[in-house]
Amino acid sequence: MAIVKRKELSIGEKLYLPAIFRGLSMTFRQMFKKRVTRQYPEEPLPVNEVTRGQPRLAVNDDGTIRCVSCGLCEAACPAYAITIDGQETDRFIEREPERFDIDMLRCILCGFCEEACPKDAILMSDELELADFSREALIYDVERLKRPVSQLRPRLDYVYKVNERW
Amino acid sequence: MTKITLNGREIEVDASKPLIAACEENGVDVPRYCYHPGLSPEGSCRICQVEVSEGGRPPRVVVSCRTPITEGMVVNTETPEAHETRRQCLEFLLKNHPLDCPICDKAGECTLQDYSFAEGQTEGKTEEPRRKLEKRMDLGDVIVLDQERCILCTRCVRYQEEVTKKPELTNAGLASNTYITTFGERPLTGNYQGNLADICPVGALTLKQFRFQARVWNLEKESSICGECSRGCSISAEVLRRNEVKRIRPLFDADVNKWWMCDTGRFAFEHFNDAERLTGGLVASGDNLLVTTTKDALARAAEVLGTGGKAAVVGSAWLSQEEAAALAALAGALGTKAVFVSPEANELKDDLLHTGDPAPNRRGLEELGLKAVSAADAAAAVAGAELAVLAGERVLAGLADENLGTAKLVTFDTGPCLAAGVEVCLPAPFHIEKVGTWLNVDGLERNLTVARKAPAGVEPLDRSLNTLHAALAGAGAQA
Numbered sequence: 001m002a003i004v005k006r007k008e009l010s011i012g013e014k015l016y017l018p019a020i021f022r023g024l025s026m027t028f029r030q031m032f033k034k035r036v037t038r039q040y041p042e043e044p045l046p047v048n049e050v051t052r053g054q055p056r057l058a059v060n061d062d063g064t065i066r067c068v069s070c071g072l073c074e075a076a077c078p079a080y081a082i083t084i085d086g087q088e089t090d091r092f093i094e095r096e097p098e099r100f101d102i103d104m105l106r107c108i109l110c111g112f113c114e115e116a117c118p119k120d121a122i123l124m125s126d127e128l129e130l131a132d133f134s135r136e137a138l139i140y141d142v143e144r145l146k147r148p149v150s151q152l153r154p155r156l157d158y159v160y161k162v163n164e165r166w
Numbered sequence: 167m168t169k170i171t172l173n174g175r176e177i178e179v180d181a182s183k184p185l186i187a188a189c190e191e192n193g194v195d196v197p198r199y200c201y202h203p204g205l206s207p208e209g210s211c212r213i214c215q216v217e218v219s220e221g222g223r224p225p226r227v228v229v230s231c232r233t234p235i236t237e238g239m240v241v242n243t244e245t246p247e248a249h250e251t252r253r254q255c256l257e258f259l260l261k262n263h264p265l266d267c268p269i270c271d272k273a274g275e276c277t278l279q280d281y282s283f284a285e286g287q288t289e290g291k292t293e294e295p296r297r298k299l300e301k302r303m304d305l306g307d308v309i310v311l312d313q314e315r316c317i318l319c320t321r322c323v324r325y326q327e328e329v330t331k332k333p334e335l336t337n338a339g340l341a342s343n344t345y346i347t348t349f350g351e352r353p354l355t356g357n358y359q360g361n362l363a364d365i366c367p368v369g370a371l372t373l374k375q376f377r378f379q380a381r382v383w384n385l386e387k388e389s390s391i392c393g394e395c396s397r398g399c400s401i402s403a404e405v406l407r408r409n410e411v412k413r414i415r416p417l418f419d420a421d422v423n424k425w426w427m428c429d430t431g432r433f434a435f436e437h438f439n440d441a442e443r444l445t446g447g448l449v450a451s452g453d454n455l456l457v458t459t460t461k462d463a464l465a466r467a468a469e470v471l472g473t474g475g476k477a478a479v480v481g482s483a484w485l486s487q488e489e490a491a492a493l494a495a496l497a498g499a500l501g502t503k504a505v506f507v508s509p510e511a512n513e514l515k516d517d518l519l520h521t522g523d524p525a526p527n528r529r530g531l532e533e534l535g536l537k538a539v540s541a542a543d544a545a546a547a548v549a550g551a552e553l554a555v556l557a558g559e560r561v562l563a564g565l566a567d568e569n570l571g572t573a574k575l576v577t578f579d580t581g582p583c584l585a586a587g588v589e590v591c592l593p594a595p596f597h598i599e600k601v602g603t604w605l606n607v608d609g610l611e612r613n614l615t616v617a618r619k620a621p622a623g624v625e626p627l628d629r630s631l632n633t634l635h636a637a638l639a640g641a642g643a644q645a
Contacts (some may be wrong), residue, residue: 017543070268074183086378094302095269118268 047126049158052111055102056125057142058149058156065146066121069097073113073122081106082113100142104130114159123152123159170239179235186214186230194243197252197281199259199367200282200319201231204425205328208232209317212255213281216243227251253285260290262297262342263368264314272369274382278317299345306353308364308429309371316370322346322362330358330518331428335355337464346370357514360432361425373413375433380412388617389417390598392431393484394560395514396523399423400432403438403598403617411438411598411618421610428520438596438618442506442581445623448591455582460593460623464630467576467589467590468637471500475552478573480544480565481506482558483525485627486602486614490527490534492631493557499638500555505547506531508538521607526597530605541568548573556583559596559629578627594627597622602628 012018015069039047046106047053058066069086087098113122132138149156168181172192179188189196199211199216201321209232218233219225219240226642227247232308242248243570260282285310299313300518320337323346325347327333334354348354350638354362363373365413385404392399392414400419406412414435447463448455471486477496483488483506490504497504508525515522523539525531532538539547557578562585570585577583578594604612620626 016402063281068268069378071384072268074381074384085380093269 017128021158045128047128049126049154051126051128052109052124053126053128054104054109054124054130055111055113055122055145056127056147056152057100058121058123058152059146060149064093065096065142066119066149067095067097067100067119068095068119069100070095070118072116072118076112076116078110078112079106079108081108097142100145101130102140103146104138104140105135120156120159123155125152125155168237169240170235170237170241172241173243178265181235183235184231185216185218185233185235185239185241188235189216189230189243196230196243197277197284198231199277199317200321202321202324202365202425204466205321205324205365207322208320211259211317213252213259213352214447215248215251215255216241216247217245218242244552246533249285252281252510255288256281256285257287257290257296259317261292262314263317264296266312266315266369270312270315270369271372271377271379271382272315272366276369277367277495295644297342303351304350305352305371306355308359308374309354310374311346312370312372315368316346317368318344318346319367320346321365321367322371325362325365329361330356332356335362337476340414357428357430357516357520358426359517360429361416361427364425376413380406385412389615390435390617391526391604391612391614392427393526393597394428394431394434394524395519396521396526396528397422397519397606398526398604398610398612399427399519400612401427401431404434405522405618408619409439411435422606422612423519426519428514428516429519430514436597437580437622440581443621444580444582444591444593446589446593446622450589455588460625462628463590463592464633465637468590468634470574470576470589471553471555471562471634471638473553476550477502478547478551478554479504480539480548480554480556480561481531482561482564482579483507483509483528483531483538484597485527485531485557486529486597486600486604487527487534488602488628489558489631492628492635493555494534494536496555496631496635496638499635501554503537505537505539505544506558507541507544507561509564510540523607526612527604528604529607529609533605537613541565544568545570548575554587557594557631559594578630592630593624594630595624599624600626 069084071074071084074082081103083101084097085099086095088094113123126137167178169178177192186201197213199213200208209229214230215227216230217225218228257410277538294604301312302447303311305311323335326335334348339345362371385406385420387402387404390401390403392401400417402417403411404413414432416423418425436570447458447460448457449463449466472633479502481493481504511522514520545565545568551573554573555576559580562583572587575588578592580594580596582591597614598617600614602614606612
């Protein structure tokens with residue numbers, strides 16, 4: 001059995017007080033510095049156009065949906081999160097989605113759908129939060145995915161800027 | 167047979183066919199829009215150009231669909247000159263083609279897309295606006311014409327002249343203002359309009375019924391046989407998300423339907439998607455039908471049939487040979503002879519494909535000794551018996567208007583039976599969901615294959631009938 005010999009403490013060390021004051025000085029110094037802790041739900045995360053949040057469908061200023069249900073995002077989706085059925089419209093663009101479901105629990109926010117879209121209709125928004133009481137409630141249908149294009153404009157401009165580099 | 171050299175390979179080919187057919191038979195894919203093996207060659211699209219050298223002369227680029235084969239011809243499909251000529255043709259074809267692909271139903275099976283991708287030119291050079299024409303021209307009940315997408319290959323015009331022998335479409339206008347239309351803008355007629363959407367190499371002629379229904383790359387395409395008449399055309403049943411049949415298209419079959427099928431067969435698939443599908447057993451208890459498993463329902467059916475008494479066994483005209491043999495054996499065990507409900511002939515008979523007889527396996531069933539009876543006679547036989555087995559797709563629909571009396575019924579159909587005397591309902595597969603054989607009107611064997619998997623709980627009908635037969639024989643041996 002090995003015997004550990006304890007170190008002999010000096011008077012200052014035996015008193016404890018210098019070490020306590022050194023520790024408290026650190027504490028008091030931090031109290032006057034800028035806080036780094038974020039009070040998350042009350043204080044939201046910073047977002048900008050580079051944020052790749054949940055995909056959303058752009059709606060034109062005249063209220064028509066941009067999506068023509070071509071199915072390219074569905075084909076590009078690596079997580080099989082998207083399901084689309086099309087239908088005919090009376091508009092000049094003859095086709096629009098009858099059903100456009102994104103299973104947000106499957107979505108991995110990769111942005112392939114945004115990249116595949118030939119109509120700039122699906123864009124990665126800055127919305128990141130996702131919580132509900134059932135899985136079914138997190139399969140978003142077209143009404144829950146619609147966002148006015150003005151809201152998605154910064155992302156749209158950013159995507160164009162990035163694509164120009166290629 | 168004539169000897170030619172194709173891409174450096176010496177081959178023997180049939181000189182009566184155009185060069186493009188010889189290339190195809192020898193595994194060399196030449197692009198084509200206007201050429202269709204079932205129609206006369208036209209040479210209007212110019213995309214099938216290949217390099218040909220005859221009699222030692224310098225090679226030149228010619229259209230392979232209108233070039234006759236000569237002895238000693240040297241053909242090269244992949245030279246830079248041939249590729250460049252094809253790319254230039256494509257550029258002209260695409261000059262007025264709208265960039266509709268995200269909306270177009272043809273996207274995914276469009277050869278214009280495929281060859282554009284293969285030749286690799288991504289941008290046009292023209293600055294003039296594209297032609298503006300009718301985008302949604304209604305051509306009757308079946309077809310919608312998008313004139314802007316048309317590349318004027320005239321396959322549709324030749325199809326109507328040569329196959330249906332009823333010219334209704336034409337190209338009107340001159341030169342760059344040519345467009346496809348019908349005479350006097352009248353709607354198309356006839357029972358063979360759906361083929362126009364198949365032969366159209368682009369999305370100009372599309373099916374109204376399939377319009378915007380599905381993207382073609384999401385469809386699982388499996389071969390089967392059409393069950394709408396006794397011709398037994400080869401079809402491809404195209405299924406979306408493993409449950410819904412979205413489209414039926416003809417498959418090439420040299421002996422029966424060539425490249426074509428009639429609209430009656432093409433659009434007869436709604437019943438495959440019926441929500442009223444029986445996927446387990448239903449057993450009578452008092453006035454109610456209780457849901458149970460197929461296995462338990464089969465055991466109950468054996469009990470019902472084991473009680474003895476005068477029996478009637480009625481099949482449907484959609485039974486395969488295997489199912490009909492099993493049904494005939496079961497009928498023998500019950501001391502009777504199996505018959506099948508013969509649907510009445512309809513007025514769709516024509517010279518091309520439709521036979522006017524809606525019973526697809528009439529010839530096979532009659533060869534097996536099943537007698538064809540009318541719905542009224544079948545119902546009378548059932549009403550006159552104490553026990554009855556009704557088996558096969560559409561057997562209940564065939565007897566729906568008849569009085570089946572008070573016989574105890576054991577039914578095998580795709581849907582439930584709601585007649586008064588029903589004891590046990592068992593599920594049966596549709597003909598696109600089973601393996602089997604039909605004999606068509608000419609006595610040719612038509613092989614049914616599983617184009618769509620039957621829902622869980624639906625057993626193959628021949629297996630169910632054999633199980634029932636074995637259970638009855640076992641009960642007889644014990645007694």
